[in-house]
Amino acid sequence: MKSILHNKNDRTCFLCMLLYDDDSYKQVLEEHHVFFGRALRKLSEKFGLKVYLCIPHHRLSKEAVHQNAQVSGMVQAYAQRTFEKKFPEKNFREIFGKNYIMDEIEENQEESEPVAGFTPISDGVEGMDW
Ligand SMILES: [Zn+2]
Ligand SMILES: [Zn+2]
Numbered sequence: 001m002k003s004i005l006h007n008k009n010d011r012t013c014f015l016c017m018l019l020y021d022d023d024s025y026k027q028v029l030e031e032h033h034v035f036f037g038r039a040l041r042k043l044s045e046k047f048g049l050k051v052y053l054c055i056p057h058h059r060l061s062k063e064a065v066h067q068n069a070q071v072s073g074m075v076q077a078y079a080q081r082t083f084e085k086k087f088p089e090k091n092f093r094e095i096f097g098k099n100y101i102m103d104e105i106e107e108n109q110e111e112s113e114p115v116a117g118f119t120p121i122s123d124g125v126e127g128m129d130w
Pocket of ligand 1: 013014015016017030053054056057
């Protein structure tokens with residue numbers, strides 16, 4: 001299914017926009033399934049939970065979704081919110097088995113820092129859906 005999060009034809013990087021308000025044209029973009037690894041990747045495909053990323057933001061920088069669990073979690077929370085708006089009759093948590101919206105889980109939001117300040121998690125790479 002077509003992405004419900006991001007228009008492929010815009011030729012923008014989802015994270016460049018989210019993190020830097022940079023909506024410039026990107027020559028090279030890669031498709032990223034927001035929920036990845038085995039079953040989740042299929043669900044991402046089924047519901048259009050995909051974004052388009054420049055290569056650094058996909059896998060080759062400290063802010064890459066496949067290297068930085070904070071960045072990945074941010075995109076996942078966004079995807080969950082969008083899913084819940086788009087499919088109000090469906091139960092995201094039942095389908096995906098988890099709630100990704102952190103501020104609903106943790107009450108203490110004061111310690112949250114800007115994403116750019118986080119150190120990457122070295123084992124954040126999962127599966128081979130690059
Ligand atoms: Zn980017
Ligand atoms: Zn990916």
